[in-house]
Amino acid sequence: DVKVTQSSRYLVKRTGEKVFLECVQDMDHENMFWYRQDPGLGLRLIYFSYDVKMKEKGDIPEGYSVSREKKERFSLILESASTNQTSMYLCASYTPTGYYGYTFGSGTRLTVV
Amino acid sequence: AQSVTQLDSHVSVSEGTPVLLRCNYSSSYSPSLFWYVQHPNKGLQLLLKYTSAATLVKGINGFEAEFKKSETSFHLTKPSAHMSDAAEYFCVVSDGYGGATNKLIFGTGTLLAVQP
Numbered sequence: 001d002v003k004v005t006q007s008s009r010y011l012v013k014r015t016g017e018k019v020f021l022e023c024v025q026d027m028d029h030e031n032m033f034w035y036r037q038d039p040g041l042g043l044r045l046i047y048f049s050y051d052v053k054m055k056e057k058g059d060i061p062e063g064y065s066v067s068r069e070k071k072e073r074f075s076l077i078l079e080s081a082s083t084n085q086t087s088m089y090l091c092a093s094y095t096p097t098g099y100y101g102y103t104f105g106s107g108t109r110l111t112v113v
Numbered sequence: 114a115q116s117v118t119q120l121d122s123h124v125s126v127s128e129g130t131p132v133l134l135r136c137n138y139s140s141s142y143s144p145s146l147f148w149y150v151q152h153p154n155k156g157l158q159l160l161l162k163y164t165s166a167a168t169l170v171k172g173i174n175g176f177e178a179e180f181k182k183s184e185t186s187f188h189l190t191k192p193s194a195h196m197s198d199a200a201e202y203f204c205v206v207s208d209g210y211g212g213a214t215n216k217l218i219f220g221t222g223t224l225l226a227v228q229p
Contacts, residue, residue, distance in 0.1 A: 036118070042203060042219040058216070090157065092217075099194070102217060106156040 003027070005091050006105040013112050019078040021108050023091030029103075030095055034058075034066065037088040037107070047088075049074055055079035081112045115140045115206045117187075119220035127228045132176075132191040135224045136204030139185065145207035146176055147217070152200045160202075163187065166209045174198070199227045 007022040025032065031050050035043040035058075045058030047066040055066050063085060067075040073094075078085055091105040120135040139145055148160040161172025168180040174197075178189045187204060204220040 006158070035219075040168040040221060042221040043217075045216055045218070048216060 003040070004091055004103050004105040006091050006108050008108050009106065011077075011110045013081050013110065015082060015112055017074070017075060017078075017081045017112075019081050019110065019112075021078075021089055021091075023073075023074045023076070023105055024072050025093040025103070026072065027093070027095070027103075028071065029093040030071075032068065032095065033092040033094070033102075034074065034076045035090045035092065036065075039089055043090060046076065056084040071093075078110075081110075083112050086110060086112045114146060115208045115218050117146075117204045117206045118126050119202075119204050121223050122221065123224045125226040125228060126194045128196055129153060129193050132189070132198065132225065134202050134204075134216070134225065135223040136189065136208050136220060137185050137186045138158045138187055138204075140206060140228070146178075146180065147205040147207070148172065148176070148187075148189050149205055149224075150200050153201065172193070186219045190202040194225075194227045196227050196229065199225055201225070 004025045013019050034046040037043045044060050046064050047058050050056045050067040051071040052071050065077045089108045092102045094102045115137040125143045126132055129200045143165050149157045151157050151183045152162050160176050163170045163180045174228045178187050180187055181196045201224050203221045203222050208216040208218055208219050
């Protein structure tokens with residue numbers, strides 16, 4: 001089975017800190033995604049990447065950046081954390097070949113105080 | 114642009130009764146549609162997917178969904194609810210043909226409660 005691992009399950013950070021959320025997948029998938037999940041809003045796409053060093057903005061990229069130096073790792077960066085970035089963050093990977101589906105990590109619940 | 118609308122934010126059923134979770138989609142071409150489930154404090158799990166094959170799609174745990182192009186709907190059903198079905202359900206459309214830059218667009222979710 002494809003596995004998508006998010007390094008932290010819970011994080012508490014202070015306003016203004018630079019925050020790194022890490023995601024690693026083990027099946028050589030080309031595409032990786034970062035979503036945030038908020039009650040009543042579903043999941044919203046922050047950034048995605050379809051290859052190493054490639055990135056595309058999603059629907060809500062403001063206040064975030066990403067890094068993909070290796071195919072298996074996709075990092076989400078909060079340049080200066082703010083309280084409105086308190087949320088659940090979900091990473092996913094996908095390949096257009098083979099089984100048509102995404103695999104999600106178990107999520108990182110970030111609280112910014 | 115593709116979008117999905119989940120018509121109910123909360124649905125409550127009794128154990129053993131049918132489940133209906135409603136979803137309408139908007140797409141400029143034949144979409145790929147999914148239902149995902151998220152149990153409390155768990156990750157997202159794919160229930161089923163429609164990718165232009167049979168219009169009635171069977172998924173895991175007894176769920177199924179029917180793609181109705183004329184109604185632009187993709188409702189999720191189950192004949193008999195079980196307590197373990199209590200979770201949040203997301204209707205999802207894929208923004209693309211399955212190509213390299215496919216993106217998933219999520220509905221806002223339906224919270225299913227199952228009463229004993």
